[in-house]
Amino acid sequence: MKRFLMRWMGCGLIFYVGLFSGNVSAEPTIAESIVPRFIQGRNGTNSQRIPCAYWVRIGGLTANATYRYFNQVVRSSDSPTTDGAGNSIFANPDGFVRTSSPSLSTAGNHGEFTADGSGSFAGWMVTEPTGNARFIPGGFVFFRIMLNDGADGTAIAFRLTTADSLHVLKLDAESSDSSGTGLRANTLA
Known part of the structure; x- marks a missing residue:
């Protein structure tokens, strides 16, 4: 019996070492976000569009890798593989770039960021x-961010969705639970 237990313990130790050693890479996740409570909206012709900015910190990335991304919005009823809707606006060091045709394979239709040495990125997204x-x-x-593999890939490898939702409001002279005369924000500072 002792011999039997020793064999099983040895197998367990080998399994444990094999499972927890080597390069284990985590899936990217939104570790933290600052999301506004409201976003402007209108179904059909929307000539009152107000871009909506939010801040995210993404963890579990490959250290020092450059990722391509675009961002949109989804509903809770959308599948985890749905990209969503909305135009992406990329906040680049040399200015803003807007696209109505987001794509990880076409220059100008995606943004890029580089993860830091610990595999994290923090920055602003605009939809x-x-x-x-x-x-x-x-x-x-909810905001959803589509990422490539961080290795110059042109396909979506990850879809990250914020935990907090935004209430869609229509700009209107009449006030109701789904409309208002404007949107304003107060900083947390």
Whole structure:
């Protein structure tokens, strides 16, 4: 019996060492975010678009790798593989770039960021509402960020979604639970 237990313990030790040694890379996740409570919206023609900025810290990235990304919004009913809707606006060091056709393979239709030495990135993302049905006033949406593999890939490798939702409001002279005359923000500072 002792011999039997020793064999099983040896197998367990080998399994344990094999499982927890080597380069273990985590899936990227949104570790922290600052998301506004409201986003402008209108289903159909939306000529009152107000871009909406949010801040994220993404962890679990490959250290010092450069990632391509674009960002949109989704509803809770969207599948985890749905990209979403909305125009992406990329805050680059030399100015803002807006696209209505986000793509990880076409220059100008995606942004780029480089993870730090610990595999983390923190920065601002901006999404512009469109006339898509996800922007129906009164509804709720979440921000979703599509990332490549961090190795110059052109396919979506990861879809990261914020935990907090935004309430969609229509700009209107009448005040209701799904409309208002404007949007304003107070800083947390």
